[in-house]
Amino acid sequence: MSEQNRKGRGITRREFVVATGTAMGLMAAGGLLASCGTRGAGKITGPTKITFLSQGAESHQKMYGEMIAAFKEVQPNITVEPIYTAGGAVEIQQKLLTMIAGGTPPDVTWTHTYINNSLAQRNVMLDLKPYLKGDLKETDFFAASIKDFEWQGKLYALPRETTATILLYNRTLFKEAGVSEPEDGWVWDDLVKAAQQLTKGSGQDKIYGTSNWNQAYTGMVRTWLNGGDVLSADRSKYTWNEPAGVAAIKSIADLIHELKAHPSPADLTGTVDLMANGKIAMQPTFSVFTNMRDVKFEWDIAHVPQKTPRTTRVASAGHSILRSSKNTEAAWEWLKFMHGKTGMEIFAKNNFSIAYKPVAEPTYTTGDAPPKNKKIVIEALEYARPEPVAGNWVAAHREFAKALGGIYGVTKDDVKTGLDSIADAVNQAIKEK
């Protein structure tokens, strides 16, 4: 077409639509080609790239960066491309499912107990049991952490770190108040009595005898200690509103509302870490003590008040391989490295409560660094149990928080009424994925 003709000719609507459609088609095709390009090409026959979705805090990026560099030295043919995303279990699950739906699933992903069940039901992860026969064995990990990632006889993740709920306490406050420190054989009534003796002051100077029982997970521990549970044994029905659960939660509500020995949720909103600031005498918490490194008082840990048999809660984070991965062998090599001695030493160095026994056990049995009774963590991991994760456990937790917030909060809801109020929603949530 001559220049003159081009100048004289306008674009018809039809041509405009065709041109626009073509442009969009080309862009879409480009996107598809780009996404195809991120996939691998099967077995490791040469340079292989795997993608790895993980938590994206600055400290995590630094740690995984070190891990990837160390892995490159032993597996120079495998390139690990990290995909960092902010947040924890909920956010990683969002990102993961969106990536899968978008046709660009990672090869390996960080995962957590709370979402293991949901991801397992969606059949997106590879069963790792067949892989655990060589250098790495199930028995290398704390039993509770393996249980955390099992679903219907299959193992969908290797645990990175695992924590047991233990009782963290401020020895200085105990000594000042002349109260005996927690010891084996302590039961709930002993804790309540000590909490009352340790509570003193008012306003910003108030010292609370205990705290952190207002969380859903510590409420579960208290309920287990009382012989109840949040779900039935087959995890098909909500049972927290049964007598054992109601009594357990009432005992916590009494600490807050009646005895004033435990801060209310309102007291804990938008504040600094009261435990690390010496305002709390004792509290149940995960067995991670990074917040206690620089405190100016003596502290130690004990078992949570117990009955026979002992019980507490375990929760774990780990890594899974996606079933859709075209590079499962390379992905397994990466997983095996992270969960073997070298990888676990890097995690341990970064203050993770690691699940790999050959590296973890010495850190809990040797050394002078506090806590003095650190072996309690190992003992707790032996008898700890996972939450009865079922269905959409994230949604179930939203409901737990709602009911407990009403009971412990400003409205001081009746315990039975509060726990009853979420029954339908929890029963629905545990039926969902």
Next chain:
Amino acid sequence: MGVSQAIPQKRAPGFRRPRLDQETRDAYLMLLPWILGFLIWTAGPMTASAVIALMEWDLLGPAEFVGLGNFVALLRDPLFFKSLSNTLYFVGVGVPAQVLVALLLAMALNLRVGGIGIFRTLFYLPTIIPAVASAILWLFMFNPNYGVVNHMLGGAGASPIFWLQDPATAKLALIFMSMWGVGGQMVILLAGLQGIPAELHDAASVDGAGAWAKFWRITLPMLTPSLFFVLVIGIINSFQVFTSAFILTGGGPKDATLFYMLHLYYKAFQDFQMGYASAMAWVLFLIILTLTMIQFKMANRWVYYEGESKSEGGS
């Protein structure tokens, strides 16, 4: 030459449509990025959302056609109505309050005093602070024991208020917090105030009008186009309130701050009920569209444009 003039008046032989000249083609070419952006990022997802709203889909599994099932499910979901009523409260109380505060600030910042530019900057600054950062700041400020809000109220003899923990005050606290971000509305109203011809006020003064009469008879009517704009945008934005509740309360206590978008987010990205969430999105779209159309219809009664003549009381 304008686009309309460029269209040839005579049709080519046959049924061929008129051709566009170079200028018109250039104009369309310039518009093409926006048109493509709209088609790909707005019209495309909206169409997909309309289809997904008729499906049951968890992102990974096959989508199952359920017709209007998701819309029926909305009517059976107590949290849908709870979130809708929470949002209506936020809009109904929050938007008038935001507009009022923005108007008062704009009038104060319209005064001709030294250093006014500094004050204008200071009052606008919160608008550019990331929403998450300011939400966390307010979390500390609302603490019943240590927070600055109760500290100030305590100085006046008030008892501590459990702002975010009491279902009776949680929504009000978030509305209170939304005042922090009225800088954008304030700037629009300030521009509107500065666009009012000074002669009108001068003439009114000559006629003996007082400050109130000048405000009521001149400033406010002349400002109605700007007020209309901030009202429409304020309502649209307030229906989509999300970040403050997501960060500060998570929808609690006891669903008191479970706003519509938060409920939608939970359904979409925690429960992965994409069909249900899409149905919610379409219902919200229709609500906002209807309210906006009503506002435009009502605007004829109270919005005055310069040079326009309206009888007392509108109509």
